[in-house]
Amino acid sequence: MNFEIVLIVLFSAAGTYFARVIPFFISFLDRLPLFFRRFLRVMPVAALGALLFPGLLIDFSHAPAAGLIGTAAAAVTALFSKNLLLPVAVSVAAAYFMI
Amino acid sequence: MYVPSMDVAAGLSTRNEVTSGIAAGFPIFAGYFPAAMAFGLIARDISIGLPESMLFSIVLFAGASQFFALNLIASGAEVVEIVLGIVLVNLRHLLMSASISRRTSARSILGRMMIAFGNTDEVFATASSTQGPISTPYLMSLEITAWSGWVSGTLVGYTAGAILPAGLQQSIGITLYGMFAALLMHNVKNIPWYMVIAAIAAGTNTFLVLVLSMQSGWAFAISMAAASAVGAAVIPAVSASFREDDLEL
Known part of the structure; x- marks a missing residue:
């Protein structure tokens, strides 16, 4: 096994588990400043924005149109579909068609 | 001697809780499986070994951040950077666990440690949408169902990478961004x-x-x-x- 990757997995799993388990033992959220609670609340959305760009442009630099249209197709589909499967399938189909 | 059937009743209701946990977990299983397949495919694509890929899904069990990790590994980022990024993305679980823990009844330390592990976004959303207190058997079976979908999907995706046509493999990279965009739009809709x-x-x-x-x-x-x-x-x-x-x- 690749030692660096094992390190990455174990440390990030420990950090993630820490975030998941701590509130089961210590209740601190009510004492957290409102700003910080809001910060944590909007963080996933900010993460998604940063995960999309510029990653999409870099990964699909060989076929930018396919990347952008595939992703846009998933976004539009997601407006009408509650699950994730359909948007993802549509994005693959759209990208496959473009490439 | 006849013992009043407390245990039988408790056994039955536990079985019911487990059954409804599995039933509630099935849509998550169905959603995780293809997403994890994409993870396995991409991991293979950037030449990460099968054991490492499985280790990711088994012990980290955190969708978006696993894809994020692949992106960073592929771009040659340092270990510290990657770990920091992943932990930051997953800090939001503090909020979810805090919310869930108020409605669970697990008293034992081991019980709480176990139900905390599988508290992903989707598990949280599903468990939160039920009424009343959340029982440990229900939550455990919900989480195990979701986790099985994630782990088995990773294995199947990684293995399938060898037999998929090249054109399709190329467009598989889009699943990651399709998933991010879909998650974002679900939030933006509200x-x-x-x-x-x-x-x-x-x-x-x-x-x-x-x-x-x-x-x-x-x-x-x-x-x-x-x-x-x-x-x-x-x-x-x-x-x-x-x-x-x-x-x-």
Whole structure:
């Protein structure tokens, strides 16, 4: 096994588990400043924005149109579909068609 | 001697709780399986071994951040950067666990440690949408069902990578971004202002990476924190639909 990757997995799993388990033992959220609670609340959305760009442009630099249209197709589909499967399938189909 | 059937009743209701946990977990299984297949495919694509890929899904069990890890590994980021980025993305679980823990009845330390492990976005959303207290057997079986979908999907995706046609393999890379976009739109549908926060993060990250050539892990952490700070400061004022106690992603 690749030692660096094992390190990455174990440390990030420990950090993630820490975030998941701590509130089961210590209740601190009510004492957290409102700003910080809001910060944590909007963080996933900010993460998604940063995960999309510029990653999409870099990964699909060989076929930018396919990347952008595939992703846009998933976004539009997601407006009408509650699950994730359909948007993802549509994005693959759209990208496959473009490439 | 006849013993009043407390145990039998408890056994039966536990079985019911387990059954309904598995039933509630099935849609998550069905959603995780293909997403994890994409993870396995991409992991193989960037030459990560099967044992390492499985280890990711078995012990980390955190969708978006696993894809994020692949991105960073492929871009040659350092270990510290990657770990920091992943932990930052997953800090939101503090909120979800805090919310769930108020409704669970697990008293034992081991019990609490076990139900905390599988508290992903989707598990949280499903468990939160039930009425009343959340029982440990229900939550455990819900989590195990979801986890099985994630782990088995990874294995199947990684293995299938060898037999998929090249054109399809190329377009598989889009699943990651399709998934991010879909998750984002599900949020934006409820609170349109979220689009602005996501755009700030995307714009900042693009600037840091493409213009300033910053390393991707740090750029990600900075742009996410900056956009979250802006969001936390302004969103209660601008968005009528934003509720403090609404924790669902």
